[in-house]
Amino acid sequence: MTETGVETELKIPVADLEGVRSILTARGATLINDTAREVNLLLDTADRELAARGCVLRLRRYGARRVLTFKGPASYDGPIKIRTEHELEIESLEKLLAVFEALGYSGVARYEKDREAWRFEGVDVVLDHTPMGEFVEVEGPSLQLESVARSLGLDPTHAVRGSYMSLWLEFRTRYPERDLPPDMVFAT
Numbered sequence: 197m198t199e200t201g202v203e204t205e206l207k208i209p210v211a212d213l214e215g216v217r218s219i220l221t222a223r224g225a226t227l228i229n230d231t232a233r234e235v236n237l238l239l240d241t242a243d244r245e246l247a248a249r250g251c252v253l254r255l256r257r258y259g260a261r262r263v264l265t266f267k268g269p270a271s272y273d274g275p276i277k278i279r280t281e282h283e284l285e286i287e288s289l290e291k292l293l294a295v296f297e298a299l300g301y302s303g304v305a306r307y308e309k310d311r312e313a314w315r316f317e318g319v320d321v322v323l324d325h326t327p328m329g330e331f332v333e334v335e336g337p338s339l340q341l342e343s344v345a346r347s348l349g350l351d352p353t354h355a356v357r358g359s360y361m362s363l364w365l366e367f368r369t370r371y372p373e374r375d376l377p378p379d380m381v382f383a384t
Contacts, residue, residue: 203281205335206355225316232259239301275355307380328367
């Protein structure tokens with residue numbers, strides 16, 4: 197999230213994260229977080245009021261961090277996704293979930309990824325390994341995103357517009373023979 201409360205990002209599928217990692221290392225990028233499992237729980241009302249408005253309410257565990265996130269509806273400037281985002285570090289996911297459940301919100305979807313975070317040329321670059329493949333997210337000032345992506349060997353025109361959950365739904369639909377679960381989680 198940026199300090200202004202507005203998230204601007206490119207999410208680009210890649211065949212292999214190692215190539216991007218090698219470029220980041222060679223160009224002196226700063227590793228912010230080693231690879232860690234990230235577990236996300238999306239909350240909504242029974243009638244999916246937030247989803248109908250294009251909003252997201254999420255509880256996240258990433259390494260030692262516990263984060264509550266609200267995201268407003270997304271818009272796009274070419275391949276760049278733009279949306280309001282507010283995040284708050286919290287102590288206990290379980291206690292906050294109990295509060296939200298008392299208010300009529302419950303977990304409606306879960307997704308996991310193994311995430312590694314870097315800082316490069318003034319933007320955040322995250323390498324995500326998911327159950328459906330690998331992605332690089334480039335997040336920061338919108339004027340820098342496409343040039344940073346290109347400097348990492350990525351084509352901004354290949355950026356996808358969906359959230360991980362909408363991409364997972366498309367993936368499940370494309371591969372019905374795999375009998376994949378509704379939640380995007382790693383097989384145990």
